[in-house]
Amino acid sequence: MSRAIQIRVSESVVRTVHVEDGVQSPLEMLPILAPDRMGDLLAAQLEEQGFVRDGDIATRTDKDGVTISVDLKNASVTARISATEKVEESIDRRQSVAIERQEASEAALRDDVRRELDERIDARQEALRKDVTKKLEKKLADLRNELDGAVGRATVAALTERAASLGHIESVVEDEGGNVTIKVKL
Amino acid sequence: MSRYGEPDDDDEDELDEIDDDQIEDVTEIAQVAASEAELVMLTRAIVAGPDSGDDMWAMLCRGRNLPKKIGPTCAGLLEDAFGKVWLALWHRGGTKPRPTLTGTRGRLWERYSPVTLEFSEASVHLMRWLVATPFSAPASTLTLLHAMPLTLGDQVVVYFVLDAARDTPALRVIATQPFVRNAPLAWLGFAPELAGAAVPPFASLVTGGGPIVIEALADELARRWQATELAKRSQIDPGVMIALGEAQDRVLGSFMSACDSAGRRDLAGFVVDAASPLIERNLSPAPGKLDPTSPLSTRAQARIAAGALLRALVRWADWDQQHRAIRYIDDDYALAQLMLARFEKIGTPGVGRVQAWLADLAALTSMPTASESATLPARPEG
Numbered sequence: 001m002s003r004a005i006q007i008r009v010s011e012s013v014v015r016t017v018h019v020e021d022g023v024q025s026p027l028e029m030l031p032i033l034a035p036d037r038m039g040d041l042l043a044a045q046l047e048e049q050g051f052v053r054d055g056d057i058a059t060r061t062d063k064d065g066v067t068i069s070v071d072l073k074n075a076s077v078t079a080r081i082s083a084t085e086k087v088e089e090s091i092d093r094r095q096s097v098a099i100e101r102q103e104a105s106e107a108a109l110r111d112d113v114r115r116e117l118d119e120r121i122d123a124r125q126e127a128l129r130k131d132v133t134k135k136l137e138k139k140l141a142d143l144r145n146e147l148d149g150a151v152g153r154a155t156v157a158a159l160t161e162r163a164a165s166l167g168h169i170e171s172v173v174e175d176e177g178g179n180v181t182i183k184v185k186l
Numbered sequence: 187m188s189r190y191g192e193p194d195d196d197d198e199d200e201l202d203e204i205d206d207d208q209i210e211d212v213t214e215i216a217q218v219a220a221s222e223a224e225l226v227m228l229t230r231a232i233v234a235g236p237d238s239g240d241d242m243w244a245m246l247c248r249g250r251n252l253p254k255k256i257g258p259t260c261a262g263l264l265e266d267a268f269g270k271v272w273l274a275l276w277h278r279g280g281t282k283p284r285p286t287l288t289g290t291r292g293r294l295w296e297r298y299s300p301v302t303l304e305f306s307e308a309s310v311h312l313m314r315w316l317v318a319t320p321f322s323a324p325a326s327t328l329t330l331l332h333a334m335p336l337t338l339g340d341q342v343v344v345y346f347v348l349d350a351a352r353d354t355p356a357l358r359v360i361a362t363q364p365f366v367r368n369a370p371l372a373w374l375g376f377a378p379e380l381a382g383a384a385v386p387p388f389a390s391l392v393t394g395g396g397p398i399v400i401e402a403l404a405d406e407l408a409r410r411w412q413a414t415e416l417a418k419r420s421q422i423d424p425g426v427m428i429a430l431g432e433a434q435d436r437v438l439g440s441f442m443s444a445c446d447s448a449g450r451r452d453l454a455g456f457v458v459d460a461a462s463p464l465i466e467r468n469l470s471p472a473p474g475k476l477d478p479t480s481p482l483s484t485r486a487q488a489r490i491a492a493g494a495l496l497r498a499l500v501r502w503a504d505w506d507q508q509h510r511a512i513r514y515i516d517d518d519y520a521l522a523q524l525m526l527a528r529f530e531k532i533g534t535p536g537v538g539r540v541q542a543w544l545a546d547l548a549a550l551t552s553m554p555t556a557s558e559s560a561t562l563p564a565r566p567e568g
Contacts, residue, residue, distance in 0.1 A: 021482050022482070022483050023482050023486040024486070025486075025548055025550040026548055028545070140550050140551040143550060147550075
């Protein structure tokens, strides 16, 4: 007759998980001037909104952790967010087994515990990822309006520059709807 | 004959008067083994297509063992069944009168000189595999059908097989076979089912008998692509959408390049026919129900992938501009006029709408779906 014994397995894990999410989208820049000049005009508008220009890229990192990069040369924007978290999980499990099966049962129990730990870490990582995705989603509507405004102002600046090359600008009038009328004396 | 069925004297006289040459020769019914009979029946049902009325799923589930060789009678019956593939193609869309490259109208057999549709042993190999495979068994237990060189006739058979299995669970298994994925015609018709594998070159479909097959199937291809576009709108899984979009991009890109190289841009007309009703009804392929818990980067990628057919249409629009520049004295004038007429139903407003849809798919945030947009006309003009 075999004796029953209780085995106990205790495992813990500390892991640093890193998650990120991001989207890229083209900016609708009209080719009014040469691409380089259009990029300069857009950069000037973006710098007024806190972007820092480094070559062909203008970047800004907001308080919510979203990093916005505008590629001035290719007229595209990338919004990216990332998060790093130290995740700790531990499991303490006991099981009654026959004494002659102690080693095999302990190994099996340990495997189960480790698998469950991995699953818990994965779940925490996925939860963190969903959290950053939600933050980014929340950001995008405002970002789109902000960039549309910057692109619009850069377009007006480009049109004004183009008009100036044609003759003397007499007036630049912008109505409430955002339509701009430039009067040029040739 | 009397009313009670007994022969009377007059009937006997009539029987005596029948000459031997008046009696029709009775053709002996071909005798084949039971397994061969299934092979022949399945081949006939597949070639007959949607009109066959056979229960395809029941036929595919039998899983009958076949001997290594088939007899000459069976071979003859298979040859006879494959001989009806041209006829099947006519029934599927070859009878419609259409303009030719020279500007005259005619049915498919009036537009082309007769061409031999060649079949190789690959067709028989495929049919044998279909008979021998019990499709109701778990997919992992089924024998793989390795890739083989395919003639045009073999490709049509592969297309017919996929079409015959389209409403059965067997479609997924058949579509994953390397043999099937090696058929460019299968990709044109069933890109969603074949997505994930390498797309073969399309040269065989734009030369020789290829254009005849494509023209016969043009309406069917357009309907398939259109149905796929509509299905994108309710796609939930961004991974599936990305795989589908990538496959469609590769298929249309490669096929349209092959058409262009062969001077047969008209063969890609099904792209226009597939997109035209969607543009008219303002139905963008934007997947509005993508899993909101998936990463934003994946969803954005899926939205861009959804625009594969639209990107092909933009390429058509580029062709359209080139056709407009061809003058009366140029060699390709007739073809250019045919192409201009083909693209007329899309027109500039249609291209504008397509470009707006593409911009929406690539936008930072998902804009209102095109069907909700009030700024675009409900029906493109001119």
